[in-house]
Amino acid sequence: MTLPREVYQVLEDIVGPRNITEEPATLAAYAFNFGNELYPPYANRFSIRPTAVLLPGSTEEVQAIVKACNRYKIKYKPFTTGWGGIGGVRTENSIQLDLRRMDRILEIDEKNMFAIVEPYAMGGTLQAEAMKVGLNCNMPGAGAAVSPLANGTSQWGHGPPTLYFGHNSEVLLGIEWVMPNGEILKTGSLGSGVGWFCGEGPGPSLRALIRGDIGAQGNLGVFTKAALKLSPWPGPTQLKVDGKPPAYHVSLPENFRMYTLTFPNWRAFADAAHKIYDAEIGYICHRQWHKLGKDLAPAFFLMYSNPTKTLDDLEEMLKDPEIQRFTKEMEMPLPIVLAGQTPNDIEYQEKVLNQILAETGGHKVAKMSEPDIEEFTLLYFIRWGHKNLNFVYAGGYVGSWHQFGTPDFNVKYAQVAEKTLSKYQATGLLVQAGGDAMMGPIARMGGGGTFSLEQFTAYDPANKESVEAVVKYILESAELAKDHGFPSGFDEMAALRFKGAVGSQAYLENLPDNQRFQWQWKIKHMLDPNDAGEAGTYWMVKPKE
Amino acid sequence: MALEDYRGNMQRCTRCSYCKWVLWDHLKSWRFAKGCPSIGYNNFQSYSAGGRLAVALSLLDGMINYTDGVLDIVYQCQMCGACDVACKICRYDMEPLATLHELRARLVEDGQLLPMHMFIIDNLKKEDTMIAGKVKADRGKWAEGLNIKNLTKEKADVAFHAGCRLSYDEELSKVAKAAVTLFKNAGVDIGIMGKEENCCGGRAYEIGYKGEFSKYATNNIEAWTNAGVKTVVTSCSDGYWAFKRLYPEVGCKVEILHTVELIERLIQEGKLKFTKTIPKIVTYHDPCHLGRQGEPYIPWKGVEKRIYGQMLVHEPKKPRFNGANGIYDSPRTIINSIPGLELVEMERIRENAWCCGAGGGVIDTYPELCSWTVTERIEEARATGAEAIVTACPWCERNFIDAIEKSDIKMKVYDIMEVVQQAI
C-alpha cells in the first residue's frame, strides 16, 4: 500500500523531502529485525513494511506528524535505535517514525545530576559525556547502542548498574511527550514550567500512563525529550582504552574492583544477592557471562578476551583440562564492579564483599582477576558495548523466562528453566551451550530486592528447523511457567505474539482476570481517540459494558 | 564468491546498529560518535551496512526490484570498512564489507550502473587510469628528471607504484617524487613503470567492476614478474590495499609495502636518520585502506560447519580480518621519531578511524556525501588543536586540502612522506 499523494505531501512539507521516503528498498530495511522470524506470519526476519519512513528532527515536527496522522487516519509507530522487532510497525498501512535525527544530549546539569536528552541519545554517548563531569548513566541492559530514554519510557529499563543507579524508569524526571492525540504533555515539574528536576506531580503522576512493568513500546505517542537522573562516576573523565579488537581493556583505577564471584549452588547465589542488597555495596553487578551457556561461556570469554583467538578455537580449547576445571568453577558466577567514592569506601566494600563470600561459600575466581582479563572485563562492564554477543553463536537469540521476583523466587524457576532448555538443546536444533544460560542484573530496581534471570536461547535464524524448535521451546516454557503459578515472563509475551493479533486478543479476552487489560483499553482510547498510534504491543481488552 | 554465498550473513544480521557507530569501547564524545559516513549523512536505515544487508536479501528473494533508490543506497558508501570492524566486535560469522562488495558486483553484473561510474570505467579502459579526464601519455610525467630505473626496460628488486592520484595530481605528485628519491638515496634498488604504470584496479573492484579489476591485476602482476620485482611499495593506500588484499587471490606473490613500512624499516636499519627539527603539533589520519583494511592477507580455503548443535564455525580455522592488524603503528613511530613533532590523536583513530570521504567511488559520484564526510573529519582534526593533518594516502590528502580550502579551518595537510623529507 502507498500513502495517498495528498498525505505524502503533507508529511513531506513537515520534515522536508530529504527526511521522508517511500523507496521500497528502504522500507524493506525497516521491516527487517531480529526475532521477526519467530512470529507468524513471517517466515524470515522481515515483518510488515511501513508505507513510508519519516525522520523528524524536532518536537514540532513530531507533533505536526502525529496531528496529521490523526487527521488523515494514518497509523504511525515511533522508534529510536530500533533493536528488536518491538519498534517496527505491526499493522499494515503504518508509517515509521525513525527518531535518529533527535539524538542530542541537550544539557547535563552536573550539580543536580541529571541530563536532558532527546530520544535517540544512546547509552554510550550519554555515558561518555556524563563521565566528563564525573557522572554516569544507568546503562540499559541492551547496551550502549540503545537509548536510555526509550529504555525508561518504552522498553524494560533495568541494566547492569541498576543496583546503584536505579531502573531507567526510576531515573526519569520531567518528560516532554507528544501524546497520541497530537497535544504535548510535559510531566512533573516540567509541566509547570519550572524545570526538569521532578518527574512526579503535581498531585498524581501522569507518567503512570507511560510505563508500567514493560513500557509504552511505541504505542502511546512519542517521547521527544526527557530528563534522566545520573549517578556519580568516581573514575577518569575519559576511559583510556588499549588493546586489539575485540579485547579492549582499561586499567583499573585504584578505587575500583572487578571480580567474578562464583558460588557453590543456587541457594548460595540467592543468599549472596540478598546480602549484597543489604550491605549496599556494588556499582555494577550482572550475571552476564552465562548468557552464552554454562558449558561454553567460561571458555568463550577466555577466547574472546584473546584477540588472536576466534570461535573456531572454542572446541579445541574445551578439551583443555584446565579450561574444563575453570568451566566447573564458573558454574554459578556473578561478576561485580565495586567503585569507591573514596579510598575508605572501597576498602570497606571489599571487606564486606569478603565477608559475604565467607558466609555463602563463594569465592573470587582467580583467573578472572588476571590483569588482562580483569581489565577487559572492567571495560566490558562499564561501557556495555558488546551486547551483540547475544547472537554470537549463530545469529539467533531469544530471551525466555525472565520473571521478576526476589532472589529466592528466581532460584525456584531457574531450575525449571534449566531443565527445559537442556531438553531442547539436546535435540541439536539449538546451540548446546548448557541449560543454564541465564543472565540478568542483580537488581531490577535501585537498591535491589528483586531481579530476573533471562534464559538465553541461541539458534540459527537461517535454519527453519532451528527456528521451529525455539518456538516450541518458548511455548512449552510459557505453559510450564503457568503450571507452576509463576508470573508471566518473556516467554508468555512471546507466546502471546506467536498467536498473532487475532489470537492474542482472544487469549487476553479469555483470561479469568483481565481487568488490567481493560484499564489499558480505556487509557489507550482516552489518549488516542482517533486510534492513530499503533497498538500491536499494547495489550488491551475492550471492557464489557 | 557470489552474493548468494552471503545469504547467511543477511539472514543473521540482528540490526544491532553497531555498524553505524564508533566502537563503543572507544567512544569519547557525542560529537564524534558516528562510525559510518553513509548513514551519518543519509539517516535512513538502508544506508547502514545492516540496512544494505536487508536490501540485498530483499533483492535476492525478489521482494524488491531494482530502482534508482537501490543504486543510491548501494553506492552512497565509501566502502571504508568501519562497519565491518564494528560488526566483528561481537560476531565471528559476519562479513559485512565482503557482502557489500558482492552486492556492488551483482549490480554491475545485472547492468545496474551509475552513469558516472560508466564514464570512469570507460576512461579506465582507454587511459588505464581512474582519474576521469586524464590520459595515459601524461602518466609518467611526475618522474621526469628523477633518473629512476624504468622497469619496462630494466629489472629492480623494488617497484614503486605511484598510483593514479599521485601520477596526475600536480600538487600531490611531490609525494611520489620525494618517496622514490628517498628510497633510491637510501640504497634501495627501486624502479618505476613510468608511463606504462597502470591503475591498480582497486577502485574498479570497489565500485563493482570485478572484471576490470582482474584485467588490471593480471597485467600488473605480469609486469612485475617480467621486471624481476620482489617488493612493490606505494604511497597510495588504495593501491596498497588492492595489492596486498586482492592481488594474492589472482596469484600475486610479491611483498607489498606501504611507504611508511619501508621508511620504518630503513629507520630500524639505520639507513635513515632525522637530523632536522620540525616544531609542529600534528594529528594523524589513518587511511581506511592502510589501517583497518591494510591487514596482512591470509589465504583460506575451508567450509562452514556446525558444532554444539547450531554453532557456526569454520574448518580449518578461518583467518579474521577485523582491523586488529592494520598498519597503525608505523606512521606513528615515524612521527614520534621526528624531532620536534608532537602527535595529538583524534578521537576516532586506528581501526576506529573516520573515513576521509573519498573512497568507494564517492569522490566522483556523491560530492555532497564526500564533502560532508571530509568536513566531519577536519572538524575532528581541528578539535585536537593540531596545526596539521598528516596522513598516508593521496586520496585522503586531496580531499582534506579541498575541504580545508572551502572552510574556515586553518590547518595544513601533509603526506607523511613530506614531513619525513623535511626532517632528513
Next chain:
Amino acid sequence: MIDKKGDLAKIVGGQNVLNDPETLEAYSKDESFIRPRRPLFVVKPQNVDEVQGIVRWANQTGTPLVPVSSGPPHFCGDTIPTAAGAIVVDLSRMKRIIKIDPKNRMTMIEPGVTYSELQPELAKHGLRLTTPLLPRSNKSVVSSQLEREPTLIPKYQWTLLEPLRCLEVVWGDGSKLWTGEAGERPPSLEEKWKLDLVQLDPLGPGQVDYYRLVSAAQGSMGIVTWATLRCEIFPQLHKFFFIPAQKLDDLIECAYKLTRVRLGDEFFLVNGPNLAYVIGEGIDQIGALKESFPPWIIIMGIAGRSYLPKERVEFQEKDATAIVQQFGLKLIPAIPGARGEQVLETIIGPSKERHWKLSYKGGCQSIFFLTTLNRVPEFIRTMYSVAAKMNYSTTEIGLYVQPLQQGVCCHCEFNLPYNPDNEREVSKMRDLFTQSSEELLRQGAFFSRPYGIWADMEYSRAAQTTIMLRKVKGIFDPNNVLNPGKLCFG
C-alpha cells in the same frame, strides 16, 4: 428517600457509622485555612470488602467520599470535605500489619497502621521504616507515603514514592486492583508468598504504573487498603552529627557533595529556629534554643547496619569530616543546645504528643514545595521579604530542606508558627500564607503536592496536565465520588 445511614450500616455495621455532632465537627476542619465543612457521616470500615461496598454504594447514590487514615491534627486540608453531603471514610480501624518479611525487608500494612505502631513491630524483626521528619504518632504510614511526604534518607529515594511499593487499591468505580508485581500471577497472596514473591516491585502490572495514579492524589483516585513498603535494616550503630554554618551557601555546596557520594543516611538541613521547634518543648525552651543555635545546620546520621557496622560508621565519619572541611565547616557530635543522641531520640521516631510544629505557639502553617538545592537561598530571600513586609518576624520562620531522590531535588519547607487563638495573628497568617505561596510559585517553586490554595495556583499554569488528570479521573472515578473538589477536580 435513601436511608444512607441504614445502607452504610449494612456495609460496616451500625456502630461504625457515626454522625454525632462532636464527631462531625472534629472531621470538618483542620489546622489549615481550608473552609470547614462537616461530613454527613463518618464510616469506619474494617476490610477491603467493606471499602468496596462503600465505594459502590457511593457511585449508586452519588455520594462524595473523603478517605482519611490518620488521626488529628491534620494540616493540609485534604481530609476536609469540599463537597456537601460527603461521607468520611475513616480507615483507622484497618490496623493489620499483614506481613513482615525480614529477609526481603518488606512489610505489608493496612492504612490504619501508624508509625508508632509499626516501628516497634519492625524492630522486633531487625527492620525499620524510613520516616519523614517527626510524623505525629497517629499518622498513618500508608497515607504519609501515598502523599509523598519526604523521608529523611535521600540515598534510599530511588523515586519520590519510595519506600512505597505495591498497593491494594479500590478505585472510584468500586473495582479493586493489586498494583505492581502483586497484580501478576499467581492470584492470591498466599500462593505468591509460597513462591517467595513478596510484592516489592512497584511497576505495573502491565503497561501502567497504577501506584503513581494514587500518589499525592489526596484520596481522589482510589482508596488504598494495603500497601507494601521497603524497610531499612535496623542500625546496630547510629550516630548523628551536626554541620553548623553561618553562611547558607557554604552549607549547600557541602550538602551537594555529601549527598552526591551518598555518605551517611539521614540527611537534611534546618535553620536554627526549625531545629529549636524540633528539639525544644514549650515557648521558653524553644526561645532559648533559637538564640543558641547557629543560623544553618545540616543534620547527618550515619548508621552501621548488618555488615561491619563499626567500620562503616568510622569510615563514613572520617570521609564526611574530610569533605566538610573542604568547605571550611566541621562535622561535630553536638552544638550548644543539642547533642547527636538527642537527635537520635527525637527525630527518629514520631513527634511528641503536642506536635512539634504546634509546640511553640499552638499553630503553624507550612509552605512546602520542591526545587533544586541551589535555588533554596533565593526562595528564602523571597519568604523573608514577604514576611518582613507583613510584619512577621523572620526569626520565627523555620526552614527545613530535605534533599530527595539522591540529591536531584529537594523539599523546601517554611514553618510559620502563630497563635491560632489570636484573631489578628490568624488573619495576618492567612495573608502571609497566600501571598508568600503566590510569590514562591511565581519564582519557580513546584508545589508537587498541591494542597488547598496551591492546587489552583499549580494547575492553572499546567493546562495540559489538568486536562489529562481530569481524563484519567474520568476513567478511574467516573462518577467523581472520591474527594471531589481536590486538586484540579471539580
